[in-house]
Amino acid sequence: TALAVYNSLWMQAVAELFFAEYPKSVRPARSLVVRPPVFAAESTAKPGGAVTLINCNPEKGGHVLRALAQRIPEQQFVAVRGAYG
Numbered sequence: 001t002a003l004a005v006y007n008s009l010w011m012q013a014v015a016e017l018f019f020a021e022y023p024k025s026v027r028p029a030r031s032l033v034v035r036p037p038v039f040a041a042e043s044t045a046k047p048g049g050a051v052t053l054i055n056c057n058p059e060k061g062g063h064v065l066r067a068l069a070q071r072i073p074e075q076q077f078v079a080v081r082g083a084y085g
Helices: 009-021 063-070
Strands: 001-007 030-033 051-054 077-080
Touching: 001 009, 009 030, 051 063, 063 077
Parallel strands: 001 030, 051 077
Antiparallel strands: none
């Protein structure tokens, strides 16, 4: 493989961990990070009163959101299931 294209620095780092664990794998000669475009006009959120977390997995702090919601009952919290469950 001549080139690997990653969509984030995080994905590039995960790939490096993979190649370190499996040295017989074909490591690309070069790599490049190309972030997906973000069109601000299409992605603008309207301000609201809720504290929101999307993809509430443990790595992202879903347990922290739950703890905060229990400690601050007067604040609205929204947990959104994302693409990764």
